[in-house]
Amino acid sequence: MEQQKDTELGTFWDHLDILRGSLxxxxxxxxxxxxxxxxxxxxxxxxILAPKSSHFITYRFLDHIVGLSSYFGSGVDTFSVKLINxxxxxxxxxxxxxxxxxxxxxxxxxxxYEIFRFVSPALYANEKKYAFRLISSGYLMFMLGVAVAYxxxxxxxxxxxxxxxxxxxxxxxIVLDSYIDTMLMLNLMMGIVFELPVLxxxxxxxxxxxxxxxxxxxxxxxxxxxxxxxxxxxxSDVFTLLVVALPMYLLxxxxxxxxxxxxx
Numbered sequence: 001m002e003q004q005k006d007t008e009l010g011t012f013w014d015h016l017d018i019l020r021g022s023l024x025x026x027x028x029x030x031x032x033x034x035x036x037x038x039x040x041x042x043x044x045x046x047x048i049l050a051p052k053s054s055h056f057i058t059y060r061f062l063d064h065i066v067g068l069s070s071y072f073g074s075g076v077d078t079f080s081v082k083l084i085n086x087x088x089x090x091x092x093x094x095x096x097x098x099x100x101x102x103x104x105x106x107x108x109x110x111x112x113y114e115i116f117r118f119v120s121p122a123l124y125a126n127e128k129k130y131a132f133r134l135i136s137s138g139y140l141m142f143m144l145g146v147a148v149a150y151x152x153x154x155x156x157x158x159x160x161x162x163x164x165x166x167x168x169x170x171x172x173x174i175v176l177d178s179y180i181d182t183m184l185m186l187n188l189m190m191g192i193v194f195e196l197p198v199l200x201x202x203x204x205x206x207x208x209x210x211x212x213x214x215x216x217x218x219x220x221x222x223x224x225x226x227x228x229x230x231x232x233x234x235x236s237d238v239f240t241l242l243v244v245a246l247p248m249y250l251l252x253x254x255x256x257x258x259x260x261x262x263x264x
Contacts, residue, residue: 018118019118022114022115022117022118025114026107026110026111026114029107029110029111030100030103030104030107030111031100031103032103033102033103033104033106033107034099034100034101034102034103034104035099035103036103037098037099037102037103037106038095038096038099041095044098044099044102045095045098048098048180048183049083049179051150051154051155051158051183052081052083052158052162052179056155057151058151058152058155058156059155059159081158081162081163081172081174082172082173082174083173083174083175083176083179084173084174084175084176085175085176086175090176090177091176094176094177094180097180098180101184105146108139108143109139112135112136112139115135116131116132116135119131130205134198134201134202137197137198137201138195138198141194141195141197141198142191142192142194142195143191144194145187145190145191145192145193145194145195146187146190146191148190148194148247149183149186149187149189149190149191150183150187152243152244152247153186153190153232153233153240153243153244154182154183154186154187156233156240156243157182157186157233157240158179158182160240162174186232189232190232193228193232193248193251194247194251196248196251196252196255197251197254197255197258200214200255200256200258200259201255201258201259201262204258204259204262205262209259210259211256211257211259211260214252214255214256214259215256218252221252222249222252225245225248225249225252226241226245228248229241229244229245229248232244
């Protein structure tokens with residue numbers, strides 16, 4: 001009995017050592033990639049601050065396709081929002097913060113690989129197959145959500161709120177950390193929202209939901225998606241709300257198709 005207990009404890013500490021090694025390697029890779037991103041300050045913040053410029057690809061594309069200038073009542077070339085800094089060390093800390101964020105996003109495939117390598121010995125062959133599908137599809141959908149947030153949701157939100165004025169005598173000067181916090185929040189929220197098809201597939205595999213269930217409550221889901229879209233985009237702009245809600249609705253319809261296919 002004592003020998004069995006010692007074996008179990010030994011196995012536990014062995015797994016703990018493996019986990020600790022994985023976490024150390026993950027931290028080392030993230031910090032290394034983040035340090036490299038820190039050295040490329042100009043390129044990093046050219047990407048981060050691009051949506052505040054009227055020459056950002058989203059504004060130019062929408063102006064060409066749907067007439068953004070007529071929608072907002074002014075030409076895109078006049079769009080100008082000034083960012084300011086109000087604290088002594090804030091720009092330096094934001095530089096570190098965004099470098100580490102970039103390091104984590106770039107190193108995310110390796111992070112997922114380390115997690116999968118730690119978990120996989122405890123899985124059967126078929127479980128490994130499903131786990132790999134779940135992790136890889138979750139990663140791809142999360143990155144797609146981040147891309148939608150960066151190229152669509154955040155630019156439209158910032159374009160509306162950054163230029164909104166109660167009076168021409170009140171000039172907008174957006175604080176840098178407000179800009180950064182809003183961008184990161186929208187990236188995270190859209191990344192999570194885009195996990196909807198993966199979550200539905202997983203719940204269907206466990207038998208919690210079916211395609212028939214999702215179709216039956218489609219109208220309820222649309223209302224919930226509109227509420228979530230309104231929370232993600234804190235604007236009174238119907239156009240921006242619909243721009244956010246439309247991809248979410250398409251994700252719901254895609255979830256129905258995925259659940260129906262997995263059931264077969």
